[in-house]
Amino acid sequence: MPPIIIIATLALLALSYAPAPAAAATTADAVSARRPLRGNDTIVSAQGKFVLGLFSPAGSSGRFYLGIWYGNIPVQTVIWVGNRASPLSDVASAELRVSAHDGNLELVGLAASPSSSSTPSVVWSSNMSSTSLPSSSPGSNTAVIRDTGNLVLLDGGNSSNVLWQSFDHPTDTQVPEAWLGENKLTGEYQTVTSWRNAQDPAPGMFSDTVDPNGSSEFFFLWNRSRTYWRSGVWTGRVFAGVPEATNNVLFNQTYVETPAYRRVTDVLYDNATITRTVLDLTGQMKQYVWVPASQSWQFFWAAPTVQCDVYAVCGAFGVCDQRSQPSCQCPPGFAPASERDWTLSDWSGGCRRSSPLACARNGSTTDGFLPLNDVKLPDDSVAVSAAQSEAECESACLKNCSCQAYTFSGGGCAVWHGEFRNLQQLYSDSGASGSPGLYLRLSESGLRDLRNAEKGKKGDRTLWLALGIALAGVAALGASSFLAWRILLARRSMSSNEKGSSLAVYSYGDLRAATKNFSQRLGGGGFGSVYRGVLKQKGKKGDSATIQVAVKKLESLRQGDKQFRTEVSTLGQIQHVNLVRLLGFCSAGDDKMLVYEYMPNGSLDGYLFGGDSGSCPSWRDRYGIMLGVARGLVYLHDGCHECIIHCDIKPENILLDEGMSPRIADFGMAKLVGRDFSRALTTMRGTIGYLAPEWISGQPISAKADVYSFGMVLFEIISGQRNSEGHGRHGNGGDEVEAAGCSAFFPVWAAGKVVEGDVGAVADARLRGEVKADELERACRVACWCIQDQEAHRPTMAQVVQALEGVVRVHAPPVPRRLQHLVSLT
Template sequence: MNVKNILPVLCSVLCFQIPSCFGADSVAANEYLTGDQTIVSATGLFELGFYKPGNTSNYYIAIWYKKIPGNAVIWIANRDKPVSDKYVSKLRISSDGNLVLVTNVSKTPIWSTNLNYNRSEPVEVVLLNDGNLVLREKSSSSSPLWQSFEHPTDTLMPDGKLGFSKVTNSTQILTSWKNLQDPGTGLFNIERDLNASQFIMLWNKTEQYWSSGLWVPDQQIFSLIPELRFLKTQLYSFSYVDNENESYITYSVHNPSIVTRLVMDVSGQLKQLTWLESSKQWVLFWSQPGQQCEVYSYCGTFATCNQSSLPYCHCLQGFVPNSVMEWNLNDYSGGCTRKNKLICEGGKNGDKFSVSPSKVLPEHPHFVSTSTTVGECESACLRNCSCTAYAFDDNGCFVWFVDLLNMRQLADDSGKTLHIRLAASDVDVQTSSGNVKLVIGVTVGLGMGLVVAVFGLVFVIYYRQKRRFLKAAKNMQHSLARFAYRDLQSATKNFSQKLGGGGFGSVFKGILPDSTVIAAKKLERMKHAQGEKQFRAEVSTIGMIQHVNLVRLRGFCSEGSERLLVYEYMPNGSLNTHLFKRENTQILSWIVRHQIATGTARGLAYLHEKCRDCIIHCDIKPENILLDAEFCPKVADFGLAKLVGREFSRVLTTIRGTRGYLAPEWISGDAITAKADVYSYGMMLFEIVSGRRNIHITNEARLDFFPTWALTKITEGEDVLSILDPRLEGEAEKEEVMRICKLACWCIQDEESQRPSMGQVVQVLEGLLDFDMPTIPRSIQMFGGNTDSPMFFSEFSSTQYATQTTSYASATQNTTTNMNAISQL
């Protein structure tokens, strides 16, 4: 036979058995997948095949991201029925039109789409570009017979549905994995509340621990998720549909290039994750519930959840994890078990109680009486072998006859004290162990010479300090760490390497013992401003705010009058260094500048619109925009205006020293809103374009104000690239430069109601929103060459201030701007 005739036959045979050999995105009725064979979506983003998690020996039919490292899984068919050998297992279309997973040894399918398909039309299964696996008639691609988007596992993809079908009485539910290596049905799920227009999270399908709140049609949000208002104007649009056939929530992305997924995590939290290509990692965009310890029974029985430490779960005294292996996989559902069995009697060798303060008490207490004493309450528990704990307060005596569940450790003393029943040996071991160590210590101390003792003391101090510091550094990875002042003093070499300073204090570079680089900010203007408890409460609030464009707070120090905040270190420093310093700095390309402008806007929009309480920064300027190793912008010093409290009025004096960023309402004395940040951001946009300060005083004592000059050039029809930073040599997209200048002009309008929100700013920068050129604000024209303007200086007499403010108010009272196109937006 001729070789030319053999090759086509051979290829057809191979492709018949291995659809992926020709890069196919579908499986026909006469084909199947087995072993290492896969199908890939047309764009190459998604892949379907046999998936093996971690070090297990189990295989699952799954869909994952092919182009993203780590193979993040978005859907699994046989999550509770894994197969052990992928080479004897096949995913194929059966004779009755169903997609099935079968093995050579099983007579019935391991998994099936379970359709009642009675037609003779041939069918095929296709992996679409959005990650949806559909089973459809080959002759028609309109309505699928079955699709994975209607049967999600733990992940809801864009355009997927989560809700309830009123026709089939079926529900779409997201259910967590058991642990990081077991995709089986876990304990946490989110589903549509069949009794109300809301979504709820359940533990073990019984205990509700979170609710979205009712749907508010007028605002298009769920009442307990105000974040949806932010998400609708930013990356995503969430929609709630309720008609005669179905009721569900879905979401879409504004930019098709955004890779995102909504996951019911093993932690019991619903997490919106977005892939950040620059850092090659999934970034948490938002999550519910906001704190891990709000998840019901996250730590299982006889364990307590502590939000301020990692890991969050800790066994009670006298208890150990039921499964150390599961705890290492972040599966704490098994809880803890006793080290020693109860003897069921009191006395010297019987059961005793350990005291555990500051607790949110366990579920399902049994009320005894209001008139008993604490001693009688303890006796009531000891008399019953099933009693595991008791608590006594002004409300009376409460005892528990079941496993202790859903306990939380509080950072302050606001909680209750729980008395936990233990075998006497588990209570006494702490005291006896301490006595033994004391005796040994004294004996060793007496037996060694003075020199050795001094050396040993120095070593112990060093070791403990390092251990404490390393523990704090480890905790910084996911939660706030509390540092001792002397530790930060050591890490920063007595605060010798200053990175910068501002209205709230100075920032110093430091290096922890584990080589982690930090930036420690000394809040010099708030000594004695707040007590320990109030300061920690405010810092905890700031520490919970996480966004890719916000500098992350890692820890804090509060000792005596010293208040410090510990941040992640930004290797490329602040934006002003790259914009205004001409020596030894990298010239930022236009693409990078546009990315910095967009990222900064996203961070501010998050603070204004996503946080439960709107956070106004009050000091937006290039010095407070930091750049990481990839020049990703991160807004710094957010929340400090709230943190300093009453001291803020003194800090404002320093802020007014930053010329050129103050909104008119700062000067006129009106109430400050988030639109003050919008104004400052608009001023900063001009500096990003020009690469120079907006305000420049020449040798002839003449003031050059760039925004006035630039906007005049634009309105006169000159080439917009003429106002660009000369170092860029005109290398920029003319349309983008024009859009940013128009946007900056919109942001600095005199009336705050005529300025955009930061959400709208992001939409403009992403090309999703357009508007006409606003008129140049009257105040910008008026003060463009006035070096005495209060908009640019703060240190002037009260008489001068009153005169300037009155003049400004008079001049701007009748200001009119042609914003018809903008107001319609």
């Protein structure tokens, strides 16, 4: 279904299954009345891509299902299940056959339900009506598994007539060329539905279907009733809510409506790619791509992007916490309703009270309330207008035995009766616990158990404290003196470190002395100037050492001290091998500075455009820099708690460490300088050449603005020349040639060459052809996709990394036609 594309690390528990039985015999690609499929036998598609047979999900011994899985990868991964709600208990007696009576495809065997008889019966059928089946010789029909993964039932008298097909009846997985939508002639819907849990393919709580009211929009539904995600309508090119879907580097997604049907389907750009899209049992639609190098499935994207955006994913009373693993937790005083289901990642059963409420018919009760801090309130509240205070609100809830929780704010009271869902844990920006948003009703015994548990923890702490005091009293005077000395050192350390942070806090005098009164300027821009400095640092053995640092003096920053320290503390937690590390800061009135680790090899612009004709970065170094910068941006966009948009990717902000590995600098500056950010950015020399069109035109920006800037930087790394210099003289193979249209913006000219297939013309002439052709083509194509006029047509940085690594094939991009016009305006 139309995706939101992101990269993340998620378990494949519900998607990988036990290997097929070793004794299974493989036959041709067809099943008929004369040649049924029995027991462990399988049939394989013509090119061996898909297999049809019986399987048993891992851990579900004694239950067998008719399924289709990939035949050309070692991990058995099922894409379709026939009898998903009616498992077989035995393989030996199972038989898939074409009925000689009515021509239907049917599975016969012993049902696994306790009430079933000991005689084999039909547990699944294609269930074609008599009017749909051919009138003559229905027993001559044939079932064939195709290389698309589609199981088709063909008319015995006319093999081109498809009577039934599995693509019309998907389960939880979509593969390329399959479809979702509506058959207008029969009124049937092609809907994918999640598994119940990792061991049970029966229909679960979540489904994906086209709008039953006739529009082109697709909905994700909880319990077949409540919409929790929607694609937006098809505009003719994209789904309005997720335009990124048409820019998938794996396939082209298309919505088609005819008098017979309306549906969406995906067509691969490269048939060698193996990919599948699954409506996971946790309610997210996820796409995976098979990586031959690692022989494993790699997660590609998900919709919704955030697990907790799935409605009621944690069931009744469950709390979704995006920072926890797993995402679903039970509140205090509650436990999972089914521990087994939770171990199988099925949280839909929710939580139950550890002790029941005590409420008499006359309303008398000994129950109380537990405050839950920083939670998103449940849906479907009932307002109590008579309650004018929090005490009245609490009393109103206690007097009603069905009342489970209440909240009071702004003079209004709301209560919840019976089970409630969709609780989410929130986090305040400051990291401090916020005021209680919800008061959860618990029994007296339940509250007492919680208090006793807390007392037990405090008692343990008290016991250890008493033990420590006793030991300290027995210790020798020398040990006591040593302890006192250590405490003194710790207190001194606290004065130079921000509480709760590993960042060092420096005084203005410290940094002025370290930089020799800010005399050695390394560079600067709209955010301020950067100076080289040397700081003294205590070694692990107590010896003194010096380290080189880069000190950035921030200019025109109007933030208060407390807000500045909070934002800087957040930035200090962001660490990645391709990001410059923040070591400390100074906040002394209007003087605010950041202290970074020093990068001895300077910035990428000096490395590429330093003017030293005898120096030329090798292609290997350039490609390593491309990948490093891309990985750093993926971390900023997807690896942090909040997406960080850099907003100023350019060679000057890419530094090189002692090993020539790239480190992105100046990330998080938008958060620091706030509303002054746009002013600071647009006044920086040369930056305008890297700004995305939507930013220049004043529209809101997303992480795709960084993708655009990265594409511009890619062209500079590939060509070894500034984008802003045009392409009037550009060498190829060492011979400089005069290019037509000297006034054209270089990336536009370069994009044209890439589309023509002449990527060699874009490469730096100083390399003299010493490049890897496949890497050059990938890099050039990626750069073209990154600088597309419409942000929806650009890939995500996660996709960029996969493309540069060669995990996915990058198809030929179009030329960004608006670029030249935008450049003329700026």
